Amino acid sequence: MNSVRPALVGRGRRARRARPIGRFLLLLILFASICTANGNPVIIGSKKFTESYVLGEIAKRTLMDPGIPAEHRQGMGGTIILWQALRGGQIDVYPEYAGTITQEILKSDRSLSLDQIRESLAKFGVGMTEPLGFNNTYALVMRHSEAQRLGVRTISDLRRYPQLKIGLTHEFLDRQDGWWPLRERYALPQQNVIGIDHALGYAALANGSIDIKDAYSTDAKIEQNDLVVLEDDLQFFPKYEAVFLFRLSIRGDAIAALRRLEGTLDERRMIRLNAEAERTKNYTRAADLYFNRGAASANSVGDSFPQKLARWTLRHLQLAGFSLLLSVIFGIPLGIIASRGGPIGQLIIGFASVVQTIPSLALLALLVPLPFFGISVRTAIAALFLYGLLPIVRNTATGLQDIPRSLRESAVALGLSPFVRLWEIYLPMASRSILSGIKTSAVINVGTATLAALIGAGGLGEPILSGLNLNDHVTILEGAIPAAVLALFVQWFFDLLDRVLIPKGLRL
Template identity: 50%
Template sequence: MLVGLVVALAIAALPVAPAHAQPVTVGSKAFTESVILGEVAAGLPHDEGVTVTHRAQLGGTRILWRALLEGDIDAYPEYTGTLAAELLQMPGAGPDRMRAALDERGLGMTASLGFSNTYALGMTRARAGELGVASVSDLAGHPELKIGLSNEFMQRADGWPGVRDAYGLPQRPDGLDHDLAYRGLASGALDVIDLYTTDAEIPYYDLTVLEDDRRYFPDYAAVFLYRKDLQARAPDWLAALQGLSGRIDAPTMQRLNAEVKLEGASEASVAAEWLGVAAPAAASRAQRIWKRTVEHLGLVGISLGLALIVALPLGVLAARRPRLGQLVLTVTGLLQTLPSLAVFVFMIPLFGIGAGPAIAALFLYSLLPIVRNTHAGLTGIPRELRETAAALGLPPRTRLWRIELPLALGMILAGIKTAAVINVGTATLGALIGAGGYGQPILAGIRLDDIGLILEGAVPAAVLALVVQGGFELVERGLTPRGLRLAARH
């Protein structure tokens, strides 16, 4: 019943677009500048009969790139240095070569928006002055420095591996979220972090941008990548997107970033003000929480419902066939050990971005508690009871439904409850791939250093976990025969 309710809520929450509407979806990465540019693109004038939506905070470069290639999104802001070195594997390629390579994939690229957001390394001005560090080369003489780098920069071909080799740096950096790195630098926990040169925090924290004296970093001109079929589907909007070229310089972009990150404005309002249009009406906190609750219930309910369909028969099979049961328990146990974020990302090629891969990953994580408890509940029934039922001549199916499952019901429901509570927490990671839910405000709060936003997702998630646990306990009480409840007490 609980599963049916949350599935119904999820279906009811799905947006229904007019039948004639042509959808255009803009994506953005999980950092402020990308979200602002995504809001700018979504707010551009467009053709009649076209709906433009923005899916913000979809994760890192590779996730957005794959989503664009597979048609899950139609455009997103990118940087030429990233495109050449990381995505097209063409280091140093110029715009013409990149456009030719994109054309082969059915993609296009606008001209530069007017600014370059280049990677750099930075320190507080006081710390750099104390050590006499002015360039990246100077870091080689200070192996004791603590370096913290964004996780993507740690792995990228144009990131730390290349910088380390080009400059012969001896340090071993730690990976962390880009926005958290600034707080580490300000507190003295870190000495050096990677920067985006249009970050609002650079002047705010009075940072020194270290000179790239060996000219390692390429130019990272901001552009939009888009699917070329937009020319047929939304020509006016595509023309407006291409018309952004040259209109945003670096000081302007840094100011827009500051309005969001330092002054607390929303990305949508900042983008609307720059475009000169009315800002969209902001949803109240209650409306936002309700929307995220329905999304979260959908992720948990659908994945749990699918897991029940698969895991209950597997648990019965494992109990009836001991040798096969060991294999089933081993495989489901191995699935449980896989890192959750990795599983979410692994599912993207199969289901695209959004709720699909999140539901698939949560389904896998739901299997073990249900299979294990079903197996344990059935194998834990006293042999005398099973032998008595067989002696009465009851067929195996009748014994299963009338005797064994009712006796094992408490154990089975405990497994389902465990799976549901685990899914409530794990589902917050779905926001990294555009699945929504309570993870969305948590990610935004971390990015914007806004405790209120973090609590807007964390508190309802904790409350939902308690409600789910209590709900299953009531269901267990209601479904357990009164005689079995009395026997359990004694």
């Protein structure tokens, strides 16, 4: 699967302007660009795998053809993230599977009828279409040759081969209808079970690192990689009929449009669409196949690489620049306070240091469930802002502390007011240290901003993430190389800024 089109983000965001504080914040504001305002489109979410991307594109096209504005945020994450985003109003629609709703969302131990599910969802203000027509259940797959050699046809047959290595997606490992109950039902003896990314798992399966992995029954990779689906002879896996979930509060014509998709997609057709998406790495084109029209509609033409690159880079700079601006606005005053030492100073440095030790992925995950944040650009900027704090706070504090006592006292003895001392004497003298802190933050931010794609905030992380999902090195490099170039550019830009902002007397 390939996230060729970036996630569309920023519903209803207004252009932002920060108040200039000195000339160098002005420069940073240039760096942090302005986000565009938007109408009020229907926001479609999708999970991080090909079929979900394609269904999302189909929904988008279905809405846009009758003129309903729609955006598609691709590959936002797993079930829980999508469900939370739907409930929180960050998205309005996303494709889901009946079995997943029963097990993961409603947490029911017994199977529920579609009407029962619909009734339960209504309590959350969420509606559900009728099944789209295909059943994408979980399955265990293995190499065709290996299955033939061992004579394995069903999951029960695995009991005879405890040495087989199993690699499962993290979601499958954790699900209530996933690995542990499956293992119990079939009394499987395998000990060698690892968690592995879905796309990487196929590569691992191909090179023999693992023998068995989980898959979806409509997964195009099954055919491509010459794999076989092991028969679920004990009928363990529930039915996973695909449906769309939507907020009941969205416009009626949007719901009606989605309903037109009911019963129109059988399994063969879905596999074909999935295969097309993976072959062309273009979900829009795959979705167009569904509509069976020769010519692609105007909005579905894939962007050229330079256009995509420009969009990724712009968004990347927005993420890194805006968060850096916040880090500067908060970091310098905090550094000034911290430079005075004492318990408050230690508290500030301690807080910034602790934030820095949280892995960036974990920080994103921690922010997502909080109100106001969720799956949004806000969350990415907030996380990057927190990361950027420490270098700026610490360098501001040490820069100020390193000013010789004799010069501090000279400033005091002249009779300059505390503010003038800080603004005209101390801060310019510490400017080299402060700027180098900002430079460190900027480079860290440009690097870390690639992770923003994990929560659908876009940027150069998007092709990297897609490439990882597809195990496609070219796509990874489409993001990784520009990101590295960008980091170099940022470094160079700040070296230039040093010449402008550090007083000449300190550079001689």
